[in-house]
Amino acid sequence: MSKRDYYETLGVSRDSDEREIKKAYRKLAMKYHPDKNSGNKESEEKFKEINEAYQILSDPQKKRAYDQFGHAGVDGSAQGGFGGGFSGFGGGGFEDIFGDIFGGGFGDMFGGGSRRSHNAPQKGRDIKYGVNIKFEEAAFGVERELSVDRHEDCETCSGTGAKPGTSRKTCPTCGGTGEIRQARQTMFGSMVNVSACHACGGEGTIVEEPCQTCHGSGKVKKTKKISIKIPAGVDEGSVIKLSGEGEPGVRGGPRGDLYVVISVEPHTLFKRDGYDIYYDIPITFAQAALGDEIEVPTLDGKVKYKIAEGTQSGTVFRLRGKGIAHLRSGARGDQYVKVVVEVPKNLSDKQKDILRNFAKESGEEVHEQKSSFFKKVKDMLK
Known part of the structure; x- marks a missing residue:
């Protein structure tokens, strides 16, 4: 049976660029991947077909040969779906695509390469804080003291979460790595699925006797006074970043940042x-x-x-x-x-006479509307 057109297989036009081809392949690969369609032979064949098409159309040289001679120009270039190794996925495309499918890196799938440990230090969460200032304060600048609610290390347990006199223990489930690794055989060979340890939440350690003050979290919520200089010239919606004034980091990571959002009161005149x-x-x-x-x-x-x-x-x-x-x-x-x-109201008779004389001297004709005129109009509308 003859092969389908590679462009038709990926659902793209012949003038599609590299980005559009990769995007189409990524979507189809995630849909038909065997690990997402276990035991479905049709999906497995479909996956091989779209992979073969992508290997050709993602390679500029092979794509030119295919555009000129069709399948005859690339015979042998994509045999077996993965016959030439993974060279068809240049520029990190393969790793990026399968990272989307598995939720991890290429190295995690095949038991090697670089990956981020689940118990590595992490930066703390950022905090957003709104400040209202007057129009003049925005114009000339002002210094304010903020009362920011954020978490601090528990003083009772020094941030360990363990009851004083005790310490955290290595998690027996993950052995202190903070992650669980499960290997399985697929059409690509042995793949490793890495996830955070459910027992310690990726920490690598557990608390057997929690601190009664922080209940094992190692953190307590406090109000911190922080001084900030708001510079002259800020406007509605301006944001000032205070580095390291956010929530504390995890596992020794740095604190997050504090983002102060300015709101300016309107002025009565300006x-x-x-x-x-x-x-x-x-x-x-x-x-x-x-x-x-x-x-x-x-x-x-x-x-x-x-x-x-x-x-x-x-x-x-x-x-x-x-x-x-x-x-x-x-x-x-x-x-x-x-x-x-401003046009004056409630003129006196003398003022009106002066204006009439002024108009006369200027050669202007003034047709005054007496109050009786407005009464006649009102009567007509009844």
Whole structure:
């Protein structure tokens, strides 16, 4: 019976790149691997077929020969599925793929190579801590003292978990290795499955008489006071990392890290955009028309600014260096001030006459809407 097209076997197109071919093979290998389909001859044959296809299509030279001459160009290159050893899985692909299938490394499967011991030192868990600060504190920086709940070594047993006067014992189940190794025969030869020891949880030692303070864990929860300098320029969502201030490590491993997440309260006057701040300042019609010297609030206090004669509503002026400090350089952004001309309400008769005369002198026609007009509109809508 003729062989299936290798591209069809892996379910990829002829213009697929190396990454797409490997991804397709990885998915099929995990699905049809004999160890996941024990006793299923059809899956075993399917696995051999996809493996043969991958050996050819993953090798650039063999792939070119196959693309040009078909199966005739690669006869003998993939006989027996694994006839040429594992050279067809270049670049660590074979180890990566079977690590996904078995949950361990290539060396673990075949009883050799490098692997990470289950009782090796491990870094402690990281801690996330939220801090709320004011707008001004974000602009100029602030120092805070944090109260962080984390685990510390038990003082009663010095972190061993064993009752004072006793000590931890070597686990009789794993002999102190922290892992259980089970060998089995497969179509590839002898494979070794490595898992954490169920008796000691991968520690390699057990506690026969647990400490009454920590109940054998060797850790107790405490509140630690930690000082932190929050630099000028932080913004909403900024994260500050404090190395080694997280949970304690396991089996002598280093502590985890503390990540401080900043939340900034909004300001009643200012709005921030990057390192610049924005502010809308109201002025009167007279100030806008005649010009004036006004006081503008800033993060550094009030400053004086001269409004030019004839300033229009919506005009924006800039105060250099009155914004937020840059985190790295320390240079400050700017403050942008938008002028908003307020229209007066509840004018007196005298003020109205003055405005009418002003409009007349300017050549403007003003069609005033008396209160009677609004009453007529209201009556029409009834």
